[in-house]
Structure formats: structure tokens, C-alpha cells
Amino acid sequence: MTRIGVILLQDPSKIFDINAPAIRELIKERNWDNLVDKNKVVRILNFVKNDIVFGFSKKPLLSASQVLAEGRGYALTKSILLKTLLDSCGILCRFHAFTVKKELYQGLTSPLNYNMLPNNLISAWIEVFQENQWLVADGVLLDAAYFDSLQSDFHEAQKEFAGFGCSIFLDGNIHTAWNGKNHTYCQRAAITRDLGIIEQFDWFFTEFTKDFKLLGKISAKQANKVIYSRRFSK
Numbered sequence: 001m002t003r004i005g006v007i008l009l010q011d012p013s014k015i016f017d018i019n020a021p022a023i024r025e026l027i028k029e030r031n032w033d034n035l036v037d038k039n040k041v042v043r044i045l046n047f048v049k050n051d052i053v054f055g056f057s058k059k060p061l062l063s064a065s066q067v068l069a070e071g072r073g074y075a076l077t078k079s080i081l082l083k084t085l086l087d088s089c090g091i092l093c094r095f096h097a098f099t100v101k102k103e104l105y106q107g108l109t110s111p112l113n114y115n116m117l118p119n120n121l122i123s124a125w126i127e128v129f130q131e132n133q134w135l136v137a138d139g140v141l142l143d144a145a146y147f148d149s150l151q152s153d154f155h156e157a158q159k160e161f162a163g164f165g166c167s168i169f170l171d172g173n174i175h176t177a178w179n180g181k182n183h184t185y186c187q188r189a190a191i192t193r194d195l196g197i198i199e200q201f202d203w204f205f206t207e208f209t210k211d212f213k214l215l216g217k218i219s220a221k222q223a224n225k226v227i228y229s230r231r232f233s234k
Helices: 002-009 021-030 037-051 064-070 075-088 111-116 144-156 201-207 209-215 220-231
Strands: 093-101 120-130 133-136 160-163 166-169 191-198
Touching: 021 064, 021 075, 037 075, 037 120, 037 144, 064 075, 075 093, 075 120, 120 191, 120 209, 144 160, 144 220, 201 209
Parallel strands: none
Antiparallel strands: 093 120, 093 191, 120 133, 160 166
């Protein structure tokens, strides 16, 4: 009975709720359906990146329309919203899951809560098919204002930076903004285990239920306070 309940609660059609009124109204309001595919992708990625700011909710797993209503999200919930919007507009995309080291979230929660986190946490990004190739759209994770505020910390790191929701290689070629032809990354340096492209979402949301709950150990109130203060620190 419990297992059936979990499946119903985490029904992929309810998570990627492409027919939710708020999703349909947004697409109509932004006129995305009437754009050529390249422009659709640019507008949708920019929307998820900057209009849905980086932040946490009390529940670690939300439907796309719930993420839209909250106006903020982290890697998993932003990926859910991004895939839903791209799917709704007929753009070929895929959901790539993996685990990340907890250092990704260092600084966003208290030392006590941070120590209680497992060493590896579930995460994801979306890949979009454009220019005859699959392009990683992980750059939508951190809004531009917040990412810009983090860059002052990069000089303290050597080869990579990890913390405050960001984990990137400092190779002098950092791409978080999409130009239509490039990969963008915000958490690549934190990946510990590749789970591959997820196609069976009923399995995924059931198999990793405990992993989603562990993300709830990150205090949304505390993390959002840190994020807000850093976003407007300059």
C-alpha cells in the first residue's frame, strides 16, 4: 500500500504537469509557441535561469507549476520546470540525473545540518538538442545576479570552486550563459556518480524517494537567507 501511495504521489504526469493552467498561460503570455525553435530555447532557458531565481522550498520535490508559483528552485526543481516548458513547446530535451558531493551546498546551511547531509546527494540537469547535438543547460541553475556575487570567491580556489550551490572547474573558460551552441555548467565539478538519461520517471521518482527527502535536510529558510544576502551583497 505504501509503495503504491508513493507512486501516485510522485506520478510523473503530475510532476511534469504540462497541462497545468499556469504553465499554459505562461507559454501563451510569453508567445513562445510562435517563435522558431532556437529562439524558444533561448527565451525559456533565460526565463528559468533568471525569473526563477536560485533558492529552496520546504518540500524538496515539486511539480513544474509549483516551482513556477514559488518563483525559485534548485537543480532538481529547476530541471523539472525546464523540461516541462521545453516539452510543452515541442523542444527535444532529456533529463540527466547524477549524484553530487555535499560540498556543493556548503555555506548554505548551518555546520550541524551540513554534517548531517550524506556525502552524496541526488541532482540533475537538462540537455537540449540543438545544432545537431545535445547541449547541457545546467547554467540555468544559478540566476545571473547570484552567480555574479559568487565570483568574488573564485580567486580563493585553485582548480575548482565548490560551495553555495555552485561547483565548477576554474579553467578560465567558465560558461553559465547559453549562446545557442555551448554547454553551460554550474555543478559539473561536484558530480560523483552518473545515473544517466532518465526515461522511466515512475521508476526514478520512486527509486530515489529517500534521496529526495535527504535534500529536505537543507533548511530552506536558512539557505534562502544566505542566497538573498549574497545576491544583493554588491
